Amino acid sequence: MKRVVITGAGTLNPLGADVAATFAAMREGRGAIGPLTCADVDRLSVQIGAEIRGFDPEAHFPRTRLPLLDRFTQIALVSARQAVAQAGLELAGEAALRAGVVMGTAGGGNTTVDDNYRTVYEQGKNRVHPFVVPRLMHNAAASHISMEFGLKGPAFTVSTACASSNHAMGQALALLRSGMADVMLSGGSEAMLCFGGIKAWEGLRVMARDTCRPFSADRAGMVQGEGGAVFVFETLEHAQARGAAILAEVAGFGMSADAGDIVMPDLDGPVRAMRAALSDARVAPEDIGYVNAHGTGTLANDRVESQALRVVMGAHLDRLPVSSTKSMHGHLIGGTSAVELLACLMALQQGVIAPTINHQAHDPDCVPDPVANTARAAKVDVAMSNAFAFGGLNAVLVLRRTP
Amino acid sequence: MHNCDAIRQSVIEIIAEQALVDPSEVTADKSLADLGLDSLGLVECIFGIEEAFDIAIPFNANTPDMSGIDISSVGSIIAEVEKLIARQAA
Secondary structure (H helix, E strand, O other), rough: OOOOEEEEEEEEEEEEEEHHHHHHHHHHOOOEEEEEOOOOOHHHHOEEEOOOOOHHHHHHOOOOHHHHHHHHHHHHHHHHHHHHHOOOOOOOOHHHOEEEEEEOOOOOOHHHHHHHHHHHHHHOOOOOOOHHHHHHOOHHHHHHHHHOOOOOOOOOEEEOHHHHHHHHHHHHHHHHHHOOOOOOEEEEEEEEOHHHHHHHHHHHOOOOOOOOOOOOOOOOOOOOEEEEEEEEEEEEEHHHOOOOOOOOEEEEEEEOOOOOOOOOOOHHHHHHHHHHHHHOOOOOOHHHEEOOOOOOOOOHHHHHHHHHHHHHHHHHHHHEEOOOOHHOEOHHHHHHHHHHHHHHHHHHOOOOOOEEOOOOOOOOOOOOOOOOOOOOOOOOOEEEEEEEEEEOOEEEEEEOOOO | OOOHHHHHHHHHHHHHHOOOOOHHOOOOOOOOOOOOOHHHHHHHHHHHHHHHHHOOOOOOOOOHHHHHOOOOOHHHHHHHHHHHHHHHOO
């Protein structure tokens, strides 16, 4: 089986407009949760979120192209450009046929849907812009990435709610291992900080009104964010042949379905997904030096995820740093595990573990070491990233440091 | 409500905006393809014109020649818009 490595990373998320800025925020434990600025925010009971500030689409895309690009696609394209530039990737001819893209998103062009429902329902208009469909479709980001970089091989979108990006990257890994492609761009993005997107989440009554405090005894729920990240995955031999710098190895992937409840997490499903990922990476639980938790900050997730980690890690959990960066960038829904993989990269590459900020009180039902509030230096050889979605769909990635 | 010069100027400006050209280049004899507009550019123009004049242009991209309107050139588009506005006013 072919080994797969990461040779490029890019991101646009509430913590920063590139990987360096995101790492800096994570190191400093700087959160991006603040007041929401969407239309009709006064009609929302949840008025906070982690927005991407200061992003000017017109600085990145020609005016003629923008009508085709929902915000989730813009985020994906900006991230992909950074990743491709870092990887020094140039694809033409046969190589382009062996390159593809798998992206994750939960809501796709949610903002486009929201805007155009306003047009026809609120404003009573009977005409919408001709590009509503190509803007809102879930595969828009993957398609625009394939178009911009001429990727002509496997290209599709995975939508598994809050695990979308991990599932997407797991698919990219499988395609590369199986020999169906040599290079895959993969990750995910989400942009649903619009009235309808937030109102829908409000309905579930799992949202915090003040901030996100994963694993803290006084946690009050999740906080939504927007953003995404894209990585260049390629086979080790392909990367070596072209002399590319390797950021980390994508060592393993595991997934499972709870086959239980549509929203309540289960213990067994996450346990099986983590064990599958460890086994796939051929590592023991004791080899894991950092876990980026799903860590939503809800009562149910944090407790069940902590129990699942205890089952998988045993006594090693007492020495294992487990942080939730959602405390800083919010829950980016379908894009979240792509941005969270950056925290794993930072741990492996820079030896810095991102903290769980806003942590105020230890919860005996939660992980013993949530890396509370302050980043920590540590030598990490193997890192694990959890994503446990509504619908009981679990996806876990394991990254290994490369010398 | 609209006089012909104003309609002509408006249509030309909408097409020029989409084609990213100066309005002076949008002359009656040119087709939208001459101005560099593809099929998506065409539907954006039609949408822009419908919005500007609050009319419905019976254009179907599957049967562009059988839509009952002539969009073969800037001049014919202007003529069709004038007809649609006149029909609406009647």
